[in-house]
Amino acid sequence: MEIKTQVGIIGAGPAGLTLAHWLKKHGISSVILENRSREYVESRVRAGLLEQNTVDILKDLGLADRLLKEGQEHHGVYLNFDNQRIRVPFGKLTGDRNITIYGQQEIVKDMTDAWQEAGERLFFEAEAKKIIDIETSNPKIYYTFEGENHTLSCDFVAACDGFHGLGRKTMPKDSYGEYQVTYPFSWLGILANVAPSSEELIYAYHERGFALHSLRSNTVSRLYIQVENDAKVEDWPDERIWEELSVRLATEGWKLNSGPIFEKSITPMRSYFIDKMQYGRLFLTGDAAHIVPPTGGKGLNLAVADVKHLVDGLVDYYKNDSIKTLDNYSSQALKRNWRAQDFSNFMTTLFHKQDEHGSFQYQLQKAKFDYISISEAYKTTIAENYVGLPFESFEEILIGINERS
Ligand code: FAD
Numbered sequence: 001m002e003i004k005t006q007v008g009i010i011g012a013g014p015a016g017l018t019l020a021h022w023l024k025k026h027g028i029s030s031v032i033l034e035n036r037s038r039e040y041v042e043s044r045v046r047a048g049l050l051e052q053n054t055v056d057i058l059k060d061l062g063l064a065d066r067l068l069k070e071g072q073e074h075h076g077v078y079l080n081f082d083n084q085r086i087r088v089p090f091g092k093l094t095g096d097r098n099i100t101i102y103g104q105q106e107i108v109k110d111m112t113d114a115w116q117e118a119g120e121r122l123f124f125e126a127e128a129k130k131i132i133d134i135e136t137s138n139p140k141i142y143y144t145f146e147g148e149n150h151t152l153s154c155d156f157v158a159a160c161d162g163f164h165g166l167g168r169k170t171m172p173k174d175s176y177g178e179y180q181v182t183y184p185f186s187w188l189g190i191l192a193n194v195a196p197s198s199e200e201l202i203y204a205y206h207e208r209g210f211a212l213h214s215l216r217s218n219t220v221s222r223l224y225i226q227v228e229n230d231a232k233v234e235d236w237p238d239e240r241i242w243e244e245l246s247v248r249l250a251t252e253g254w255k256l257n258s259g260p261i262f263e264k265s266i267t268p269m270r271s272y273f274i275d276k277m278q279y280g281r282l283f284l285t286g287d288a289a290h291i292v293p294p295t296g297g298k299g300l301n302l303a304v305a306d307v308k309h310l311v312d313g314l315v316d317y318y319k320n321d322s323i324k325t326l327d328n329y330s331s332q333a334l335k336r337n338w339r340a341q342d343f344s345n346f347m348t349t350l351f352h353k354q355d356e357h358g359s360f361q362y363q364l365q366k367a368k369f370d371y372i373s374i375s376e377a378y379k380t381t382i383a384e385n386y387v388g389l390p391f392e393s394f395e396e397i398l399i400g401i402n403e404r405s
């Protein structure tokens with residue numbers, strides 16, 4: 001069977017769903033193909049930290065009712081180094097921009113419900129197998145659904161299909177450059193049925209390695225620790241995890257609550273990037289085009305920011321018959337991506353154990369932390385990157401400077 005739409009979207013993660021809703025707001029049609037089942041997508045535990053931009057976009061799209069009720073807005077963040085704790089407040093350092101903690105799978109649930117309630121098309125367990133004719137004005141996606149072959153015929157293809165997706169593999173190898181860094185450590189992440197031990201997040205350097213305290217609700221805590229790249233979940237029984245977390249996060253007068261762990265997984269840490277996110281009528285967004293190490297919580301937020309730039313381009317095309325904004329998609333999106341790569345790399349190198357305690361590398365990390373603790377300027381840099389730079393004061397200004405020079 002062949003179906004037609006204006007924008008064919010591969011992937012029902014945060015990028016694909018945000019794009020579909022945003023296009024709909026502008027009267028542009030789309031169909032989403034997702035190779036996993038709905039249950040699988042909605043139970044995949046991942047991000048939790050939403051920047052101010054992301055929350056504002058979801059509000060504008062009318063998709064934030066539950067987020068505003070159940071999400072937790074934070075007005076600062078704690079940073080630990082060798083068991084010393086400081087706080088970086090957002091408020092006046094960011095012009096009152098904040099972060100909100102709300103699970104990625106909850107956002108995906110909310111957006112999927114709204115899409116289906118509006119009677120729009122999203123096919124689960126529909127795997128995109130091949131994208132063809134991307135150099136023409138009528139590209140097509142071949143996909144399988146319920147054991148049969150189908151075709152989605154469209155004006156544009158948006159590959160929002162994550163790091164292992166089909167979109168990037170479809171772009172000619174010589175059409176983009178690649179950057180790749182693999183970090184020599186991984187994260188073990190847990191979810192536990194226990195009240196959070198801190199109202200705000202804590203990022204910690206300790207001689208035994210990095211630790212992060214986050215949360216999902218008043219009764220569920222989300223925590224991470226640095227582990228070896230070859231670590232296995234089986235090496236980490238619950239008692240060992242809690243022991244390690246309580247040592248690494250400790251500060252005087254503070255106690256870590258422990259409780260039953262119901263989710264454990266290991267994530268490798270990498271930076272990955274391509275320098276052209278478009279080929280012909282195929283556009284890549286989110287993890288399909290870039291991965292940042294998770295320290296600082298940028299991945300999902302970058303995916304949503306890419307979507308903003310792609311929507312700008314598609315609206316300009318359909319409303320004004322102009323391809324100019326679409327042609328600038330990649331360069332616009334890459335500016336924010338480079339900023340986030342730098343910030344995520346900064347947070348990762350500051351808080352992870354990379355060399356022995358007392359080594360040159362350690363002393364640099366310690367010197368940085370000491371400076372942050374006394375400098376309003378350094379705290380401002382961290383706060384404004386952490387809550388996310390507004391589009392008007394970042395891409396738009398940079399593009400203006402680049403055009404003048
Ligand atoms: P994905 O969420 O990967 O979605 C892609 C979708 O495409 C998937 O559903 C996949 O099944 C589907 N797909 C793939 N191939 C096909 C195909 N051939 N046909 C059809 N469908 C296909 N980010 C933050 O911003 N804040 C955080 O706090 C944060 N914490 C994180 C913690 C961890 C432990 C991890 C692992 C990640 C974290 N991230 C965080 C990153 C964030 O989860 C990702 O950046 C985000 O999921 C990217 O969204 P996406 O829509 O681009 O890709």
Ligand code: DHB
Binds near residue numbers: 049294
């Ligand atoms: C979370 C994940 C992150 O990578 C981060 O920097 C902050 C919070 C989280 O899952 O809550």
